[in-house]
Amino acid sequence: EAGVAQSPRYKIIEKRQSVAFWCNPISGHATLYWYQQILGQGPKLLIQFQNNGVVDDSQLPKDRFSAERLKGVDSTLKIQPAKLEDSAVYLCASSLNGGGGGDTQYFGPGTRLTVL
Amino acid sequence: GQNIDQPTEMTATEGAIVQINCTYQTSGFNGLFWYQQHAGEAPTFLSYNVLDGLEEKGRFSSFLSRSKGYSYLLLKELQMKDSASYLCAVRAIYGNNRLAFGKGNQVVVIP
Numbered sequence: 001e002a003g004v005a006q007s008p009r010y011k012i013i014e015k016r017q018s019v020a021f022w023c024n025p026i027s028g029h030a031t032l033y034w035y036q037q038i039l040g041q042g043p044k045l046l047i048q049f050q051n052n053g054v055v056d057d058s059q060l061p062k063d064r065f066s067a068e069r070l071k072g073v074d075s076t077l078k079i080q081p082a083k084l085e086d087s088a089v090y091l092c093a094s095s096l097n098g099g100g101g102g103d104t105q106y107f108g109p110g111t112r113l114t115v116l
Numbered sequence: 117g118q119n120i121d122q123p124t125e126m127t128a129t130e131g132a133i134v135q136i137n138c139t140y141q142t143s144g145f146n147g148l149f150w151y152q153q154h155a156g157e158a159p160t161f162l163s164y165n166v167l168d169g170l171e172e173k174g175r176f177s178s179f180l181s182r183s184k185g186y187s188y189l190l191l192k193e194l195q196m197k198d199s200a201s202y203l204c205a206v207r208a209i210y211g212n213n214r215l216a217f218g219k220g221n222q223v224v225v226i227p
Contacts, residue, residue, distance in 0.1 A: 004158075042120075042203050042217025043159065056212040091158060100146045100213040101166060107151075107158035 002027065004108030006092050012114045018080035021111045023092030024073070031055075031098030033105060034067055034077045035091040043091055049075060050098050082115045089113070120218035122204055127224045128194055136189045136221045138204030146213060150178050150189045151203040153220065159203055162189070191223070199225045 005024040013019050025032045031050050035043035046065065048056040052072040060067070064083070069075040079086055089112050093105040119141040128134040140148070147166040151159035165171055165180035165187060177190040191198055201220035207213050 040219065042205070042219050044217070045214050048212065048214065056214055058211075098213075100207060100209060102147060102164045104149070104161050104164065105215065106161065109158050112156075 004092055004094055004106055006090075006108040006111055008111055009109060010112050010114075012116065013082055015084055015115050016081040018078065019082055019113060020076050020078045021090050021092075021113075023075045023077070023108060025075075025092070025094030026106055029094035029096055029106075030072075031095045031103075032069055032075050033093040033095075034075070035093065035107075037089045037091055037110070039088070046077070048098065055098065079113075082113075084115050087113055087115045120204055120206055120216055122202075122218040122221045124219065125222040125224070127226060130194055130196060130225055130227050132194050134191045134194060134223060136191070136202050136204075136223065138187045138189075138218055140185050140187075140204070140206045140218075142185075142206055142208045142216070144209035144211075145182060145206065146209045147207040148178075148180055148187050149205040149207070149215065150176075150187075151205060151217075153201045153203055155200070162202075194225050196225050196227070199223060 034046045037043045046060045047067045049069040067077045089110040091110045092108040095105045121139045150162040153159040163178040170179045175192045180187045203220045204218040205215040
């Protein structure tokens with residue numbers, strides 16, 4: 001079974017530029033998550049989709065970050081404009097149904113963003 | 117909100133046993149997960165606890181005490197490949213069942 005796919009794996013940009021990341025979840029997984037992981041920290045949820053609807057975006061800095069999952073499968077996360085503090089690894093994860101309990105999240109390899 | 121506390125780093129010898137602790141404070145507890153993360157790689161799922169007690173999976177075991185807000189991950193017969201960061205994540209009903217991760221505990225296995 002194919003895992004969560006992400007691209008690109010690495011990205012270097014200048015501050016104030018824009019950047020986009022792509023994620024394709026595990027086939028059949030209804031729920032998709034975007035996390036930000038700053039060096040030395042645990043992942044922090046940015047946004048959660050259930051199919052093509054947003055379930056939780058309370059921790060997404062909406063002035064500069066946006067995400068979509070138009071057809072309920074793959075998703076893109078955009079930062080515009082980027083700031084130095086956005087340097088981090090952006091992880092995408094998916095799970096079967098996004099419910100509570102033991103619904104397990106499976107992570108992609110991440111995109112390492114460096115903002116200069 | 118949720119507060120999750122993990123020690124930052126420990127070193128252990130190949131073949132030994134290591135215990136990684138996690139304490140948490142949350143309302144509406146709905147499960148605790150342990151993930152392993154090798155440097156530069158994605159977190160991979162290790163275990164899930166929602167009831168008190170010990171869950172054993174091969175060389176790895178995870179324990180939960182909900183009344184104490186405490187969990188540990190036990191790694192037995194340590195191997196070099198176990199050198200990684202171990203992340204504790206708590207799910208709470210309040211807050212859309214989102215997972216809140218600790219900072220992770222870096223385990224270094226030496227020969």
